[in-house]
Amino acid sequence: MKTEKKLSIKLNNKINSVEINISGELTIDTVEDIIKDINPAIDKFQSFVINVNDIDDIDLPGIQFLISLEKTIIANDKNIEFKINLKDKFKKVIERTGLKI
DSSP states (O other), X not given: OOOOEEEXXXXXXXXXXXXXXXXXXXXXXXXXXXXXXXXXXXXXXXXXXXXXXXXXXXXXXXXXXXXXXXXXXHHTTOEEEEEEEOOHHHHHHHHHHTOOO
């Protein structure tokens, strides 16, 4: 079965921010591609809004990606806001990691 990731990046150059929408699968099979798509934006923008919605599956690498993304952006003195809307079964797992959702 083919894994599916859906990623859209909406840029707002006026306020130096980017909105990143992630849906579908956030798993070991999709994280590497998502990282490749997002990395160029980290150097270009000051503020990030990460929308995580309609997730069909998430695993430990997916959770680690979100935590790493948060730490990377903060370490670069930039702002990040997560807007995460997940099924309850996924919320409980992510809350245990300390990521604020």
